[in-house]
Amino acid sequence: xxxxxxxxxxxxxxxxxxxxxxxxxxxxxxxxxxxxxxxxxxxxxxxxxxxxxxxxxxxxxxxxxxxxxxxxxxxxxxxxxxxxxxxxxxxxxxxxxxxxxxxxxxxxxxxxxxxxxxxxxxxxxxxxxxxxxxxxxxxxxxxxxxxxxxxxxxxxxxxxxxxxxxxxxxxxxxxxxxxxxxxxxxxxxxxxxxxxxxxxxxxxxxxxxxxxxxxxxxxxxxxxxxxxxxxxxxxxxxxxxxxxxxxxxxxxxxxxxxxxxxxxxxxxxxxxxxxxxxxxxxxxxxxxxxxxxxxxxxxxxxxxxxxxxxxxxxxxxxxxxxxxxxxxxxxxxxx
Amino acid sequence: xxxxxxxxxxxxxxxxxxxxxxxxxxxxxxxxxxxxxxxxxxxxxxxxxxxxxxxxxxxxxxxxxxxxxxxxxxxxxxxxxxxxxxxxxxxxxxxxxxxxxxxxxxxxxxxxxxxxxxxxxxxxxxxxxxxxxxxxxxxxxxxxxxxxxxxxxxxxxxxxxxxxxxxxxxxxxxxxxxxxxxxxxxxxxxxxxxxxxxxxxxxxxxxxxxxxxxxxxxxxxxxxxxxxxxxxxxxxxxxxxxxxxxxxxxxxxxxxxxxxxxxxxxxxxxxxxxxxxxxxxxxxxxxxxxxxxxxxxxxxxxxxxxxxxxxxxxxxxxxxxxxxxxxxxxxxxxxxxxxxxxxxxxxxxxxxxxxxxxxxxxxxxxxxxxxxxxxxxxxxxxxxxxxxxxxxxxxxxxxxxxxxxxxxxxxxxxxxxxxxxxxxxxxxxxxxxxxxxxxxxxxxxxxxxxxxxxxxxxxxxxxxxxxxxxxxxxxxxxxxxxxxxxxxxxxxxxxxxxxxxxxxxxxxxxxxxxxxxxxxxxxxxxxxxxxxxxxxxxxxx
Ligand SMILES: Cc1cc2nc3c(=O)[nH]c(=O)nc-3n(C[C@H](O)[C@H](O)[C@H](O)COP(=O)(O)OP(=O)(O)OC[C@H]3O[C@@H](n4cnc5c(N)ncnc54)[C@H](O)[C@@H]3O)c2cc1C
Ligand SMILES: Cc1ncc(C[n+]2csc(CCOP(=O)(O)OP(=O)(O)O)c2C)c(N)n1
Ligand code: SF4
Ligand code: SF4
Ligand code: SF4
Ligand SMILES: [Mg+2]
Numbered sequence: 001x002x003x004x005x006x007x008x009x010x011x012x013x014x015x016x017x018x019x020x021x022x023x024x025x026x027x028x029x030x031x032x033x034x035x036x037x038x039x040x041x042x043x044x045x046x047x048x049x050x051x052x053x054x055x056x057x058x059x060x061x062x063x064x065x066x067x068x069x070x071x072x073x074x075x076x077x078x079x080x081x082x083x084x085x086x087x088x089x090x091x092x093x094x095x096x097x098x099x100x101x102x103x104x105x106x107x108x109x110x111x112x113x114x115x116x117x118x119x120x121x122x123x124x125x126x127x128x129x130x131x132x133x134x135x136x137x138x139x140x141x142x143x144x145x146x147x148x149x150x151x152x153x154x155x156x157x158x159x160x161x162x163x164x165x166x167x168x169x170x171x172x173x174x175x176x177x178x179x180x181x182x183x184x185x186x187x188x189x190x191x192x193x194x195x196x197x198x199x200x201x202x203x204x205x206x207x208x209x210x211x212x213x214x215x216x217x218x219x220x221x222x223x224x225x226x227x228x229x230x231x232x233x234x235x236x237x238x239x240x241x242x243x244x245x246x247x248x249x250x251x252x253x254x255x256x257x258x259x260x261x262x263x264x265x266x267x268x269x270x271x272x273x274x275x276x277x278x279x280x281x282x283x284x285x286x287x288x289x290x291x292x293x294x295x296x297x298x299x300x301x302x303x304x305x306x307x308x309x310x311x312x313x314x315x316x317x318x319x320x321x322x323x324x325x326x327x328x329x330x331x332x333x334x335x
Numbered sequence: 336x337x338x339x340x341x342x343x344x345x346x347x348x349x350x351x352x353x354x355x356x357x358x359x360x361x362x363x364x365x366x367x368x369x370x371x372x373x374x375x376x377x378x379x380x381x382x383x384x385x386x387x388x389x390x391x392x393x394x395x396x397x398x399x400x401x402x403x404x405x406x407x408x409x410x411x412x413x414x415x416x417x418x419x420x421x422x423x424x425x426x427x428x429x430x431x432x433x434x435x436x437x438x439x440x441x442x443x444x445x446x447x448x449x450x451x452x453x454x455x456x457x458x459x460x461x462x463x464x465x466x467x468x469x470x471x472x473x474x475x476x477x478x479x480x481x482x483x484x485x486x487x488x489x490x491x492x493x494x495x496x497x498x499x500x501x502x503x504x505x506x507x508x509x510x511x512x513x514x515x516x517x518x519x520x521x522x523x524x525x526x527x528x529x530x531x532x533x534x535x536x537x538x539x540x541x542x543x544x545x546x547x548x549x550x551x552x553x554x555x556x557x558x559x560x561x562x563x564x565x566x567x568x569x570x571x572x573x574x575x576x577x578x579x580x581x582x583x584x585x586x587x588x589x590x591x592x593x594x595x596x597x598x599x600x601x602x603x604x605x606x607x608x609x610x611x612x613x614x615x616x617x618x619x620x621x622x623x624x625x626x627x628x629x630x631x632x633x634x635x636x637x638x639x640x641x642x643x644x645x646x647x648x649x650x651x652x653x654x655x656x657x658x659x660x661x662x663x664x665x666x667x668x669x670x671x672x673x674x675x676x677x678x679x680x681x682x683x684x685x686x687x688x689x690x691x692x693x694x695x696x697x698x699x700x701x702x703x704x705x706x707x708x709x710x711x712x713x714x715x716x717x718x719x720x721x722x723x724x725x726x727x728x729x730x731x732x733x734x735x736x737x738x739x740x741x742x743x744x745x746x747x748x749x750x751x752x753x754x755x756x757x758x759x760x761x762x763x764x765x766x767x768x769x770x771x772x773x774x775x776x777x778x779x780x781x782x783x784x785x786x787x788x789x790x791x792x793x794x795x796x797x798x799x800x801x802x803x804x805x806x807x808x809x810x811x812x813x814x815x816x817x818x819x820x821x822x823x824x825x826x827x828x829x830x831x832x833x834x835x836x837x838x839x840x841x842x843x844x845x846x847x848x849x850x851x852x853x854x855x856x857x858x859x860x861x862x863x864x865x866x867x868x869x870x871x872x873x874x875x876x
Contacts, residue, residue, distance in 0.1 A: 010389060010815040010824070011865060012779040017827025019843065020390060020815070029831040032840045040836045040853035041349030046357065047857035052834040082349065089349040221831060247857075255858030255871075258832055262776065 003226035047254030049244035074131030251300020358856035367768035367821025374421030411438020468496020470550035470727030473743025490531035572687035588682025595687030768821025772867030
């Protein structure tokens, strides 16, 4: 586990705060005066997982760096809904890059800061880059791999909502199999996204043997905050991949965003772990295992699996993928 | 205008964009009624006092508890805890041990000498309370706190009613009764022992009382016709238990048969065993499942070696021996005789068949209505006679200490209003926080803490208390098992999970507020509130 959970105290570390815990053991998000790096008034959909995930992550990074942080942000929902010029929700130094080059922009900022330090800058200012799964796993992948390979001092955060949501829900290489998108319609003999394609970027990041790689979801705040804090303890390239449900793209109720993320973790669909220098160091174990159906059924992007004749074979294939995650990462161990 | 190159507009904050206009539903903080509170006959606000116990503020917890019930150390021992039957945690693992925590708080108060706050001013009104059982004590306490002058007239030598002269010591030590009664008297309540009221109207006139609360209980043991030889000892349970409190302990012999299936039967059988009876046998005409006694008490009795003849009636009692007949349940679950007989050795037969009310003091009082042997009262606990209220075992009720205490409180509120020429309107009840309103994901795994029990040898030979208390460590642990159903416990979830920062944290103890300028009405906060303290309601169009 990425942090020492509090075992009891009514809700332990499952809730955002806990009045029974000493203040220093509480989360960043529970603070009365938290950073709110991304402020109210943004135009994200109701219940947007990405807006929430970004505040969780960036606030934690701000806390870890004492507010000395610069952010580069790829084109995508997060950028569009937060910053329709001249308004912005960001309460921190923030730069909009183009769609595919955020990693490179962040590398440049890190390089500039290095020069400034050589010229006498005493403050330790750090760099974070962030983008959606399309901007990260597809178009920005070259820049990102280069940033990893050079071990530039940047924390890259990918908000994975499984598609190009900002332009109307097209498939990305992070779209899960069988999911319906605008470009993988629920028609034909194999409706939805195909099996056997796409990529799991955390594993690719680990293959670069960079100091730190982690996955997280918006359903486990304490785990997410601990990972950002841990990432900030390293110099060099770091990567955090956060699963952020998209009510519009996934066809879920706006109030179910966190519940769906929790189901992704509890079914094994999305493995939550952290790795250092290419090796897995800890996993967030499944607490109450559930069949993948529980995760799939509330999402309209999988509605074609639950029609008049339920697609049991397809569901079984998705279950097999989850089971493989559980085996591979040992998700049932240690709980 | 000095703007950097290529900049034409000032950078502004998104706060200018009031996304609250998107909303079709709005979140509202509510206080739903926890099912434990809803089930408590004394109307305790259990969730509220557990909240303070959770943080270790036991005095605040006790003060909150005693707003409704002045006898937590007693209640924490003898209450049948219907609250736990309603507790939502039973659907997670097992109910919160509310009763055990209540006892811990009650004992803690006695240990630390916490006293009740005296009323700020006196109303100048005098109220007579007849009977110092739980109902009379509860009424006296609440009336005194409301500023009235209260006198309790009690027929017996000591206060407590059936708690002292019925419930045995091994379940309720007498020093606990003494201490909790004394604390009520310290409020200024006057107790007159050995003062049996013969006629209520005369007593009120003589003492210039403005109102009266009657709580004389039900003390006359019911008889059953059993053909018996002269030499057979047939006694009633209430008298046996009462004489346990006096100098002359009852003589029951080596083999005692108890007739009945309620808690009184169990108490008397367990008492007989402790008095040295070799055999204590309960004879009851129906089955264990149908017995009115609480299962936990049947279990405790069986552990102590009490024997039970289920589905049996006593046909005849002879010297040293009785004849019982086997019964069988018919289709409607009613016991029917089978014609099959059995003989049992018995030196005495104790009848535990329920009690009737002695209504002597009400003779000649106009307007009173008595039905099925109990006095009828209205929803305000007033009898048919203006100014005379009644509660506890003497009115239609389940006949428990808890119901008696609840009646006392309810009556006190109505008496208070009646004395002022008003009517008391209880605040409207909130919607119940049913289990489906909770998000139990957030609660830690936490096994129920069991109270230690005295070893079996001492349970069979002494009157030491059987069930012991929790210590601070496990009492607090148990309190923290509470899910806080329907009432915010400041977990910060709503504050944390809002994607729009539309929840304002007001600080410790002050809860939260929605910022409707930006709340889009997504409902995440309501779904992720562990305890169901947020409700989504349609926005007015
Ligand atoms: C053996 C036994 C065990 C029980 N165990 C439990 C238990 O574990 N838990 C539980 O919740 N309930 C239990 N009960 C029931 C519970 O004791 C009663 O429901 C409760 O005590 C009723 O309270 P009360 O105030 O109405 O009457 P009582 O407790 O009966 O008190 C009435 C008082 O009025 C006095 N009085 C009567 N007539 C007059 C008069 N004319 N003038 C002045 N004073 C008078 C009496 O002396 C007595 O002190 C038990 C009952 C018995 C018999
Ligand atoms: C080079 C380029 N191609 C296409 C686009 C159009 N475009 C803007 S955002 C976006 C999709 C973003 O998807 P993702 O990175 O997953 O972020 P999301 O919106 O899902 O958060 C696309 C295709 C662009 N801005 N630039
Ligand atoms: S969990 Fe707590 S508030 Fe809920 S019913 Fe049980 S004791 Fe009452
Ligand atoms: S989570 Fe925020 S935006 Fe959504 S309903 Fe609650 S307060 Fe409003
Ligand atoms: S989520 Fe927590 S803090 Fe918010 S209302 Fe519910 S209990 Fe209170
Ligand atoms: Mg995306």
